[in-house]
Amino acid sequence: MEEKVYIFRIKRFNPQSGPESYFQDFEIVLSEYERVLDGLLKIQSELDPSLAFRRSCAHGICGSCAMRINKKNRLACQTLVKELPKVITIEPLPGLPVIKDLVVDMDPFFEKIAEVMPYLINRDPPPERERLQRPEDQEKILEAITCILCGCCTTSCPVYQQSKDYIGPSALLRAYRFIFDTRDQAGKERLERITSKIGLFHCHSALKCLNACPKGIDLPAHIFKLKKLALKTAIRRKD
Numbered sequence: 106m107e108e109k110v111y112i113f114r115i116k117r118f119n120p121q122s123g124p125e126s127y128f129q130d131f132e133i134v135l136s137e138y139e140r141v142l143d144g145l146l147k148i149q150s151e152l153d154p155s156l157a158f159r160r161s162c163a164h165g166i167c168g169s170c171a172m173r174i175n176k177k178n179r180l181a182c183q184t185l186v187k188e189l190p191k192v193i194t195i196e197p198l199p200g201l202p203v204i205k206d207l208v209v210d211m212d213p214f215f216e217k218i219a220e221v222m223p224y225l226i227n228r229d230p231p232p233e234r235e236r237l238q239r240p241e242d243q244e245k246i247l248e249a250i251t252c253i254l255c256g257c258c259t260t261s262c263p264v265y266q267q268s269k270d271y272i273g274p275s276a277l278l279r280a281y282r283f284i285f286d287t288r289d290q291a292g293k294e295r296l297e298r299i300t301s302k303i304g305l306f307h308c309h310s311a312l313k314c315l316n317a318c319p320k321g322i323d324l325p326a327h328i329f330k331l332k333k334l335a336l337k338t339a340i341r342r343k344d
């Protein structure tokens with residue numbers, strides 16, 4: 106297995122040492138099948154145990170290792186070093202307060218998700234077993250369900266970068282997942298929530314979210330369907 110030397114240029118920040126962030130280089134040897142996460146773990150265990158970053162599953166499921174790698178939001182556990190140049194620049198996700206090094210405060214992101222009520226609402230008495238859904242109806246929300254809430258899309262969105270009050274693509278996708286779920290009964294309320302304030306119609310289709318999603322979800326297509334539904338609902342109300 107081929108091994109190569111990489112320079113990990115990592116943006117460091119420690120609130121206890123001062124308000125300034127700075128870049129620090131670490132030279133490490135990695136095989137072509139290792140990922141950015143493997144490099145970070147190596148640095149933490151062999152060179153600098155104070156390096157802070159998040160990770161949990163290490164398999165692209167939990168979304169906790171999202172960070173900015175060579176100017177693109179990605180999952181560290183899903184990014185092979187062989188796809189990158191020798192110098193790999195690693196920064197925290199943009200637009201969120203940095204707690205330490207690569208660890209950001211995800212609260213502002215999850216507050217937006219909470220606004221769309223990210224849970225099934227059905228006021229009918231529960232059936233004896235589960236609430237059933239036809240396969241063709243499930244198909245409509247299948248892609249949206251694969252979102253792992255890593256924050257890559259929202260933090261890459263130029264509208265979110267300009268206004269932290271903007272709901273963001275991830276919360277819109279979560280709203281879509283329930284609005285188009287045939288078992289859910291709170292679609293109207295969700296639609297009102299995402300169209301009031303700085304919401305759905307502030308999306309300019311910049312498409313940054315499309316390139317940022319590590320799961321390959323077509324966020325703009327889902328947001329477009331939400332816009333269509335919101336417009337139809339508004340016209341129907343006027344009639």
Ligand code: FES
Nearest residue numbers: 161163168170182
């Ligand atoms: S550690 Fe879970 S997605 Fe990377």
